[in-house]
Amino acid sequence: MAIIGDEAAAARADAGVVPLSGFVQFDEPNLATGGKAFLPDGEVSRFKQIGDLDPAVLWITNLGSADEPLRRRRNFRCSAFVGPSAQEIARDLGLDVQPDGRLSDGAAAHVAGVLDRALRAAASAYGQGSAYRWVHGLKGDYLYQDIGKGLPRGPLSGVESFPSQRDVLTSAYQARAIPQWGDWPLGPGTRFVTLRFNRMAYARQMLQMQFPVGKNWVNVQGTAGVPVLEEMLARPCLVRADAALREGCDDPSPVTLAALGFEGGRNARRRGWFSQPELASLSEFMEIQADGFLVDEDGTRPLPSRALLPDALIERAERSLSYAFGLVAHCHWLALATARHVADRDVTQADVWSIWLRAMDRALMHELALRAHKDGLHVESFGEGSIVLRLQDGDLQRAQRFWELEGFQYPVGGPGQAQ
Numbered sequence: 136m137a138i139i140g141d142e143a144a145a146a147r148a149d150a151g152v153v154p155l156s157g158f159v160q161f162d163e164p165n166l167a168t169g170g171k172a173f174l175p176d177g178e179v180s181r182f183k184q185i186g187d188l189d190p191a192v193l194w195i196t197n198l199g200s201a202d203e204p205l206r207r208r209r210n211f212r213c214s215a216f217v218g219p220s221a222q223e224i225a226r227d228l229g230l231d232v233q234p235d236g237r238l239s240d241g242a243a244a245h246v247a248g249v250l251d252r253a254l255r256a257a258a259s260a261y262g263q264g265s266a267y268r269w270v271h272g273l274k275g276d277y278l279y280q281d282i283g284k285g286l287p288r289g290p291l292s293g294v295e296s297f298p299s300q301r302d303v304l305t306s307a308y309q310a311r312a313i314p315q316w317g318d319w320p321l322g323p324g325t326r327f328v329t330l331r332f333n334r335m336a337y338a339r340q341m342l343q344m345q346f347p348v349g350k351n352w353v354n355v356q357g358t359a360g361v362p363v364l365e366e367m368l369a370r371p372c373l374v375r376a377d378a379a380l381r382e383g384c385d386d387p388s389p390v391t392l393a394a395l396g397f398e399g400g401r402n403a404r405r406r407g408w409f410s411q412p413e414l415a416s417l418s419e420f421m422e423i424q425a426d427g428f429l430v431d432e433d434g435t436r437p438l439p440s441r442a443l444l445p446d447a448l449i450e451r452a453e454r455s456l457s458y459a460f461g462l463v464a465h466c467h468w469l470a471l472a473t474a475r476h477v478a479d480r481d482v483t484q485a486d487v488w489s490i491w492l493r494a495m496d497r498a499l500m501h502e503l504a505l506r507a508h509k510d511g512l513h514v515e516s517f518g519e520g521s522i523v524l525r526l527q528d529g530d531l532q533r534a535q536r537f538w539e540l541e542g543f544q545y546p547v548g549g550p551g552q553a554q
Contacts, residue, residue: 148191148267155270156193156254158221158247159211160238164197167204173243175251185211193270195250197221197237200276210271217253217278218465221246227331227545228458252459254278260447260463261285278463283470287441289488290349301484303429306408307373308474308485311518312497312504324528329521330538331545334461335444335454337520338468342443344495347371348433349487355428364425368415371435373490375408375427381420410490416498438488442471465519468492496520503541510537526550 147153154174161170169183172194182188185204193210200213214220221243225232228249230242238246254270261282262269275281291300348371355367367374414423444464454460472492474483497518504517507524512534515523526534535551543549 145265145267154192154247154251155258155266156195156247156251157189158243158250159188159194159196160243161197164199164202167196167198167202171240171243173240173247175248177244177248179240179244191267193254193273195221195247205276213276215277217250217462218469219462221250223329224249224458224462226329227547229547249459249462252457253462256448256454256457256460257282257463257466260445277466277469279466279469279473282466283473283475286467286470287439288475289346289471289486291484291486303373303408304485304487304490305474307410307490307494309413309493309497310473311516312501326526327515327523328526328534328546328550329523330534330541330543330550331521332542333455333544334465334520335448335457338461338464339444339449341468341492341496342438342471344437344491345435346438346491347431347487348436349431351432352429353432355430356426364414364418364423367425367428367430368411368418370411371431372411373408373429374411374414374423374425376414376423376425378409378421378423381422410494412491412494412498416501438471442488469519472496493518506541507537512537524550 148155154176157175158173159170160173161167163169167185169181172180172182172188174192185208188194190210193212194208195212195214195216196205197214198205198211200215202213205211205213214222219227221238222232222236224246225238225242228245230245231239232242233239255266257278258266258269273281291304364374364376409423414421444467448454448460448464448467472489474485474489476483500517500520500522504514504522507522508514510533512530513525515525517523524530524534531551535549538549538551
């Protein structure tokens with residue numbers, strides 16, 4: 136008996152006869168009417184209205200997540216659906232991105248192929264059966280949100296005995312570090328370049344760290360003026376403290392201030408809750424006046440196997456070099472490292488795993504960002520296995536050497552290729 140209707144569409148997409156996804160570049164993103172559609176097989180077509188696009192294809196667009204057309208179409212997603220935007224993917228791969236952010240036809244077609252391979256990899260890792268049905272069953276604005284629904288959550292119970300549980304976890308959570316440099320004119324020839332590690336390798340490294348057990352925490356209070364910080368930083372803990380730049384510190388830069396969430400100048404102070412990984416890394420730069428701890432009596436342990444990258448992503452060694460598989464690994468990391476929305480409420484809640492993942496990532500990338508800063512490079516932001524540099528033409532050779540010495544994988548060929 137012949138297969139018809141939706142069954143036929145699923146079978147053909149699963150077999151790779153027709154595309155699972157594509158990339159749409161609207162001529163006017165604010166209007167989201169006409170533009171060009173790019174399929175993973177290299178086919179490029181112009182359309183005059185959204186209704187001309189194939190409803191059986193999941194379209195990744197050059198729109199933002201809040202843009203109205205995405206709300207009206209179930210098979211449309213924003214540019215950053217898989218983590219990085221289409222423009223960031225193109226820049227990673229050394230493809231042509233125009234000054235206004237639009238991709239050339241060749242670059243857009245290449246990105247469409249990467250997106251399709253990433254979604255097929257995600258379906259094989261997290262779906263069951265049809266890739267077509269899994270992809271068209273996605274509900275989130277971003278892929279990591281759907282991946283996260285099938286992963287275990289980090290413990291919240293560790294601080295339930297403490298009166299302000301949510302405030303503690305919210306204060307200790309910081310997603311990314313963005314140094315505040317004040318007025319810094321862009322000038323001619325200015326460009327932003329993201330130096331990035333292999334996403335698959337970085338995600339595996341982060342997820343193989345040790346994390347608090349998160350069940351039995353002891354609230355230690357009244358420690359102001361008592362020199363117990365060094366002892367506590369050897370154990371998994373959350374620390375309530377007042378932090379300021381250490382007197383005579385050799386690093387007065389916003390790079391270090393950003394790593395602890397400062398938003399002002401050198402003499403700023405920040406009071407709140409901090410996690411052990413970030414304080415252990417930054418205590419040499421900061422004067423920490425602690426007045427309370429939450430200490431995990433059970434110590435640390437690895438993440439459960441269900442929280443690690445699935446075998447479908449890592450069972451073959453060559454997949455560690457695949458850009459598309461790396462995107463999926465990054466989404467898995469984001470699913471665990473991002474504060475999640477509380478059901479039926481317009482709030483997010485960090486957990487112990489997300490706090491530790493972000494803190495370990497920020498501490499590691501701070502070391503690299505500080506080396507970049509000392510090499511005379513302007514650090515715009517850092518985190519998630521990457522550093523964003525603001526470069527002038529005269530900085531490219533220095534940035535290229537930094538890229539080579541630190542072992543970054545992207546952009547392909549290094550930032551010096553932009554010369």
